[in-house]
Amino acid sequence: MLDSATTQVIEPVPPQPPARRPRGRLWLLISGLLTLLLAASALVAIEPLRDPLPAPTVTRTLPASMVIPGRAPKVPWPKSGQAALSVEGLGSLGTSGGNEPVPIASVAKVMTAYVILTEHPLGRGEHGPKLTVSAAQAAAYPAELARGESLVAVAAGAVFTERQALQAVLLPSANNMARILAAWDAGSIEAFVAKMNDTAAELGMTNTHYTDPSGLDPGSVSTAVDQVILARKAMKLPAFAEIVAQKKATLPVAGTVKNYNSLVGRDGVVGIKTGSTDEAGGCLVFASVVKVGGRRITVVGAVLGQPGANTPVQLDRVFRATRPLVRTAAAAITVHPVVRAGDQVATVQGPLDTGTTIHAAEDLTVVGWPGMQVRLDMDIPVVPTLLPAEAAHGQVSAVSGETAPVSAPLRTGVRLEPPSTWDRIRAHR
Structure with missing residues (x-):
């Protein structure tokens, strides 16, 4: 039997608790990786937004x-002589008959009037300075009349205003008044003719040469194209445009005179100047006005060298050649x-x-x-x-x-x- 005093009691030893896993450290690792992935994705997404959009x-x-x-207008050009047709601001409708210089008769007076008005401008309705017919100029009248020239009656000491003198030149086509005006402006006819040629050169009228202020001399030559250049410039002068649109005027000594241009007032024609001699035939520089789309458009043209035995026949033929041109231009210009x-x-x-x-x-x-x-x-x-x-x-x-x-x-x-x-x-x- 064992002695109770010596009995040894052995206490049971509890088992060791299981080791704890490092859950916190793993979660931190995973969270960090996710953050990096999200940041990378954000960078990838933001990257294209950093670049500015290209402009459209x-x-x-x-x-x-x-x-x-549409069909281009067919212009009824005259069968003989030269012709040119231009629409102000729009351009040329064409030409016919070549571009050789030919005598232009009293169409030369357009340059005479242009030189006078550029050196002595007149406003609308103004009469301007006065000039007095000298005894020598009056004394030349009978001989000029005997030669069959186109004239207005004058008398020594008669006083004309600039406007009246220009009316005499541009309406009844007075050769004597063209010479009187030339001497009044330049001191001599020769000096004035030099001005005419200088002006033609300035305007680019390369096929034009003047030998007198009236156009009676067949040496005064030009072309239809050159005369259209001059007419466009002249029609911009208010006094010139006023005068050439008149059908008649009242002058000192001569009384009432008529415009040789019988087309004025018909088919919109508002001028400009006739001419006729044996060498030149019938000539006409003309302007007409067409109303299109609320605008007034000026058509400018020239017809030279129309045949005929005398002035009435020559002018009749040039008028007959001109009317179809005016009407064709008016019909062609429309709004498109x-x-x-x-x-x-x-x-x-x-x-x-x-x-x-x-x-x-x-x-x-x-x-x-x-x-x-x-x-x-x-x-x-x-x-x-x-x-x-x-x-x-x-x-x-x-x-x-x-x-x-x-x-x-x-x-x-x-x-x-x-x-x-x-x-x-x-x-x-």
Whole structure:
């Protein structure tokens, strides 16, 4: 039996608790990796947003020029002599008969009047300075009359205003008054003729030469083209345009005189000057006014060298050759649309396939005739990335001949807006 005093009690040893896993450290590691991944993704997403959007580009679809459609006018040119026809501000309707200098008879007086009025300008209705007929000038009248010249009666000491003297030159085509005016202006006929030729050179009348202020001398020669150049300049002088449009005038000594140009007042004709000699035949420089689209347009032409046995026949033939030209020009000049409202004139390409169009907001019209070349220009401001639909944006203009441009506004098509953030991110992938 064992002794109780010596009995040894052995206490049970509890088991060791299991080791704790490092959950906190693992979570921190995972969280860090996720943060890095998200940051990298954010950088990838933000990267394309850092770059500025490219500006929209505009591509023109409208041609730089066009020809007015239709059949070009057929001008009924005279069968003989020379002719030229021009529309002020628009250009030439053509010429016929070549460009060789020929005698021009009293058409030379257009230059005489032009030189006088450029050196002694007159306003509308003004009479200007006075000139007195000398005894020698009056004494020459009987001999001039015997030669069959075109004249106005004068007397020694008779006083004419500048306007009256010009009326005598331009209406009944007075040779003697052309010489009187020349001497009054330049001191001598020779000095005045030099002024006439200098002026012709300044105006670019390369095939023109004057030998006298009246045109009686067949040495005064020109062409239809050159005379149209001069007539266009002369008709810009108010006093000249007033005088040549008159059918008659009252002068000292001579009384009432009539305009030799019987076309004045018919078919819109407002001048300018007749001429006739055996060497020159029947000649006429003319101007007419056509009303088109609310505008007054001047047609200027010249017909030279129409045959005939005497002045009445020559003038009748030149008038008959001129009337069809005037009427043809009047019928040819009309209003033509060159761009219609709604016509596309340009496309706009924005970033990432965004875009719109630009079109005419209203009709753009010009005055002219079929076959005429028209220049088309556009002024389109820089296009922003955001542009509403049907927004006014620029203008289109057209130029026909030498006229000032006419314009019409432009508008956008569909709304132009920048691509969304998501579209930019997707496009970068």
